[in-house]
Structure formats: structure tokens, C-alpha cells
Amino acid sequence: xxxxxxxxxxxxxxxxxxxxxxxxxxxxxxxxxxxxxxxxxxxxxxxxxxxxxxxxxxxxxxxxxxxxxxxxxxxxxxxxxxxxxxxxxxxxxxxxxxxxxxxxxxxxxxxxxxxxxxxxxxxxxxxxxxxxxxxxxxxxxxxxxxxxx
Numbered sequence: 001x002x003x004x005x006x007x008x009x010x011x012x013x014x015x016x017x018x019x020x021x022x023x024x025x026x027x028x029x030x031x032x033x034x035x036x037x038x039x040x041x042x043x044x045x046x047x048x049x050x051x052x053x054x055x056x057x058x059x060x061x062x063x064x065x066x067x068x069x070x071x072x073x074x075x076x077x078x079x080x081x082x083x084x085x086x087x088x089x090x091x092x093x094x095x096x097x098x099x100x101x102x103x104x105x106x107x108x109x110x111x112x113x114x115x116x117x118x119x120x121x122x123x124x125x126x127x128x129x130x131x132x133x134x135x136x137x138x139x140x141x142x143x144x145x146x147x148x149x
Contacts, residue, residue: 020068033115034090037063047078074117087143095139108137
């Protein structure tokens with residue numbers, strides 16, 4: 001537990017630091033959802049990488065109340081997810097490493113779901129017509145203020 005990442009909140013001036021998560025899990029990449037909950041990535045899924053023999057935890061999308069209570073798992077995908085944020089329509093957008101039936105490097109793409117985790121979908125469709133028609137990786141997705149982009 002002393003070597004894990006946790007989520008904290010504080011005032012803009014640096015005062016009022018409060019730890020929201022605790023325990024033997026890595027919790028990181030928080031973002032505030034339209035309903036006031038906080039989405040974040042966590043190793044609480046308890047998974048392990050699909051390939052290889054060494055232990056390598058997997059990380060998935062979770063949410064909690066603004067005070068750190070009621071932590072729930074939003075995604076049940078078995079590989080890693082990263083960098084959640086909220087798009088201009090109130091959906092969670094994030095990167096998912098979905099390398100089923102493909103190599104490991106062209107599988108980090110934008111996914112989105114409702115703030116309660118319902119209906120996860122690949123933003124561009126999960127299988128492109130050709131590898132060259134899609135970026136190798138899409139990370140740290142953020143909405144552009146104003147337009148629906």
C-alpha cells in the first residue's frame with residue numbers, strides 16, 4: 001500500500017488536501033463527470049496481462065462519489081484503459097488497449113460510454129478497413145470547447 005498511487009483533491013490555492021482513495025490499488029487519471037461523480041483508472045479490476053509470464057496488473061475505468069465513497073467499476077474489459085475525460089456531450093471518452101485478434105501496437109484507441117459505464121463503444125469502430133487508415137495510438141483525448149469535437 002505504501003507504493004501505490006492514490007487520488008487526492010485540493011483547493012486551487014493548494015490548501016485543503018484530502019485523500020480520496022486508499023488501499024493496495026493504483027488509482028489515477030481522475031476526471032469529474034457531469035453527474036458529480038469522479039471517473040478514474042484503477043488496478044482494482046485485479047486482472048493480469050494477457051500475454052507474458054510476469055505479473056503485470058491491468059487497469060480499468062471506475063467511478064466514485066466526490067468524497068471517495070461508493071467506488072464502482074464502470075468497465076469490465078480485461079486489458080488496460082487510460083486517460084478518461086468528458087466530451088462535449090457528457091460521455092466518458094478514454095483510451096482502451098483492445099488487442100484481440102491484432103498485434104499489440106495498433107490497438108490503443110478512443111472508446112466512449114455513458115457516465116454510468118453503459119454502452120462502451122469504439123469511437124471509430126473497432127476494426128478499420130485497413131491498418132493505415134487509423135493512427136497507431138490515440139491517448140489523452142480531450143474535448144475541444146465549443147464544437148462537438
